[in-house]
Amino acid sequence: MLAPPWGGAREMIGLVFDLYLVVLTVAAFTLAGWFLGPRPKHEGDAEVPYETGLRPFSPPGLGLAAQYWRFAVLFVAFDVDLALLLPWALNRPFLDLNLMVSVTVFVGLVAFMLLYFWRKGALECR
Amino acid sequence: MRDILAFFSAPSLWPQLTLGSGILCCLAAGMARGLEAATSRVLGTAALIVALWMLLFTKLGAAGPLVTLDSLGLAWQILFYAGSLPVFLSLEADDEVPAALLLGAGLGMGLMAAGGSLLMLFVGLELASLPSYLLVAKLRSPSAPPFEAAVKYFFAGALASCLFALGMALHYAASGSLALSSAPGPMGQAGLALMGAAALFKLGAVPFHFWLPDVYESCAPALAGFLSTSVKSAAVFLLMRLASIGMGSAMAASLPWIGAVTALYGALLALRQERLQRLLAYSSVSHAGIIVLGVGAWAAQGCDRAAAAPIFFYGLVYLFMSNGAFFFVKASGLTKRGEVGGYARMCPVPAALFATLLLSLAGIPPSGGFLAKLFIFWEAVKAGLYLPVAGAALAALIGLGYYLGLIRDMYFDEPVWRRPSWEPGAVRWVLWACATAAAALGVLPWVFSSVLERIFS
Numbered sequence: 001m002l003a004p005p006w007g008g009a010r011e012m013i014g015l016v017f018d019l020y021l022v023v024l025t026v027a028a029f030t031l032a033g034w035f036l037g038p039r040p041k042h043e044g045d046a047e048v049p050y051e052t053g054l055r056p057f058s059p060p061g062l063g064l065a066a067q068y069w070r071f072a073v074l075f076v077a078f079d080v081d082l083a084l085l086l087p088w089a090l091n092r093p094f095l096d097l098n099l100m101v102s103v104t105v106f107v108g109l110v111a112f113m114l115l116y117f118w119r120k121g122a123l124e125c126r
Numbered sequence: 127m128r129d130i131l132a133f134f135s136a137p138s139l140w141p142q143l144t145l146g147s148g149i150l151c152c153l154a155a156g157m158a159r160g161l162e163a164a165t166s167r168v169l170g171t172a173a174l175i176v177a178l179w180m181l182l183f184t185k186l187g188a189a190g191p192l193v194t195l196d197s198l199g200l201a202w203q204i205l206f207y208a209g210s211l212p213v214f215l216s217l218e219a220d221d222e223v224p225a226a227l228l229l230g231a232g233l234g235m236g237l238m239a240a241g242g243s244l245l246m247l248f249v250g251l252e253l254a255s256l257p258s259y260l261l262v263a264k265l266r267s268p269s270a271p272p273f274e275a276a277v278k279y280f281f282a283g284a285l286a287s288c289l290f291a292l293g294m295a296l297h298y299a300a301s302g303s304l305a306l307s308s309a310p311g312p313m314g315q316a317g318l319a320l321m322g323a324a325a326l327f328k329l330g331a332v333p334f335h336f337w338l339p340d341v342y343e344s345c346a347p348a349l350a351g352f353l354s355t356s357v358k359s360a361a362v363f364l365l366m367r368l369a370s371i372g373m374g375s376a377m378a379a380s381l382p383w384i385g386a387v388t389a390l391y392g393a394l395l396a397l398r399q400e401r402l403q404r405l406l407a408y409s410s411v412s413h414a415g416i417i418v419l420g421v422g423a424w425a426a427q428g429c430d431r432a433a434a435a436p437i438f439f440y441g442l443v444y445l446f447m448s449n450g451a452f453f454f455v456k457a458s459g460l461t462k463r464g465e466v467g468g469y470a471r472m473c474p475v476p477a478a479l480f481a482t483l484l485l486s487l488a489g490i491p492p493s494g495g496f497l498a499k500l501f502i503f504w505e506a507v508k509a510g511l512y513l514p515v516a517g518a519a520l521a522a523l524i525g526l527g528y529y530l531g532l533i534r535d536m537y538f539d540e541p542v543w544r545r546p547s548w549e550p551g552a553v554r555w556v557l558w559a560c561a562t563a564a565a566a567l568g569v570l571p572w573v574f575s576s577v578l579e580r581i582f583s
Contacts, residue, residue, distance in 0.1 A: 115157070116153050120157070
């Protein structure tokens with residue numbers, strides 16, 4: 001039933017299974033809220049978010065400043081960089097001077113990039 | 127583990143290290159908040175020239191599991207770095223960021239050239255592509271919507287990277303390693319096909335060319351010259367590496383046909399273009415098709431390293447022709463085909479330079495472009511690919527329509543453009559150098575043959 005049309009490539013079955021599972025999972029997560037959630041019936045003002053009785057000032061939804069995006073990007077970039085230190089830390093007892101120099105150069109480059117962003121004002125809030 | 131420091135001190139990687147240091151120096155100049163743009167421009171040009179000079183001393187061989195430099199990688203690094211030089215010479219920027227981005231792209235291409243593993247090819251591909259997306263947004267042509275083309279390029283390029291990563295995954299699943307060796311079975315073929323599709327994406331070959339005209343039209347002409355020469359050469363190099371991994375595969379067998387269709391498509395659409403930069407973009411697609419035909423012929427004949435010389439020669443001549451054509455567009459200020467009329471009467475010398483470049487692009491005999499096309503077609507006929515060669519030859523014939531049409535408009539029409547401009551400075555020298563080289567390579571190819579022999583043997 002699940003035999004691929006190009007005969008005989010049995011290792012492709014895993015790939016086909018993977019594709020089915022991915023599509024199923026994504027569809028399930030997307031539609032779960034609609035199926036499983038409550039069907040509220042609101043009256044009057046009940047759907048407006050509660051703001052101590054006053055009307056809400058900012059629109060609903062994502063009212064975040066675009067500046068937060070910059071910090072998020074910087075965080076992700078530096079986080080991935082520093083995540084590369086984890087294998088080094090785990091293997092420390094078995095390493096030699098060669099590798100210490102290499103990782104010092106690596107951390108030096110990351111520090112250089114931090115200094116660059118600092119001087120360019122990317123770390124300013126507002 | 128022990129050879130990570132060897133990675134940095136390997137003679138195979140000195141040009142790349144030079145470029146890396148160049149990036150650091152440009153960024154340091156940017157921190158100083160003085161003459162950032164001028165300093166970084168000088169530093170960038172110096173880094174590229176030193177990197178080119180160091181290519182004379184690079185040793186071939188392996189330096190660790192990820193780096194293997196062979197004659198092909200050495201030769202293509204010349205194309206990468208020399209193609210980035212003209213942009214530096216005419217860079218107009220507010221800060222050091224475009225210079226650093228260009229050096230970053232050059233470093234990525236250099237890493238790809240020195241790559242001995244699929245992982246290194248991927249890292250190099252990404253490092254070469256991401257700065258290009260940003261550069262298209264930063265260095266814009268004055269008359270086009272700014273971010274639309276950059277976003278299009280980003281999405282197309284990101285898709286290409288996804289295809290490459292998926293191809294790598296399938297290759298690993300089929301063969302158990304990411305080394306540059308063939309992977310058996312249909313899964314290996316599928317992986318190779320996906321990676322080849324990614325390379326064709328970057329090249330602008332026909333099913334995947336849709337981003338190219340918008341990007342080349344909306345960015346500054348000098349940057350379009352860089353994209354069409356260096357980035358294309360990088361994609362060609364990637365395609366050649368993939369073809370040499372899978373020699374008898376379906377991907378390698380389909381390359382001549384893709385090349386012929388691309389050449390025809392680019393030529394046919396360029397006939398209808400009104401704006402000069404877009405016309406040059408479609409002509410760039412057409413030339414990419416002929417290079418892909420050359421790679422297909424090379425793959426069909428066994429991927430012998432010494433036999434890659436025709437493709438390298440085409441890349442070299444195309445470097446001069448394409449950069450020269452785009453620099454002419456920048457220097458003269460012409461944007462539309464209708465404005466070209468009578469240009470020769472108003473500015474005879476620039477018109478003559480552009481005419482030389484157009485003759486070379488068209489492939490008319492005394493120029494370098496003719497010899498380049500001749501060598502590629504010769505190789506393809508030797509490999510027995512008669513129908514793709516006929517298609518590509520037809521495309522070259524159609525190309526005469528717009529190349530010779532531009533020359534006719536320049537020389538025989540009434541003057542249209544009221545205020546011709548002829549920008550002084552570095553742009554003019556670059557244009558002269560490119561036009562001279564494009565003409566000279568047709569008449570004196572044996573000047574380069576000794577260099578080519580030394581590289582390819």
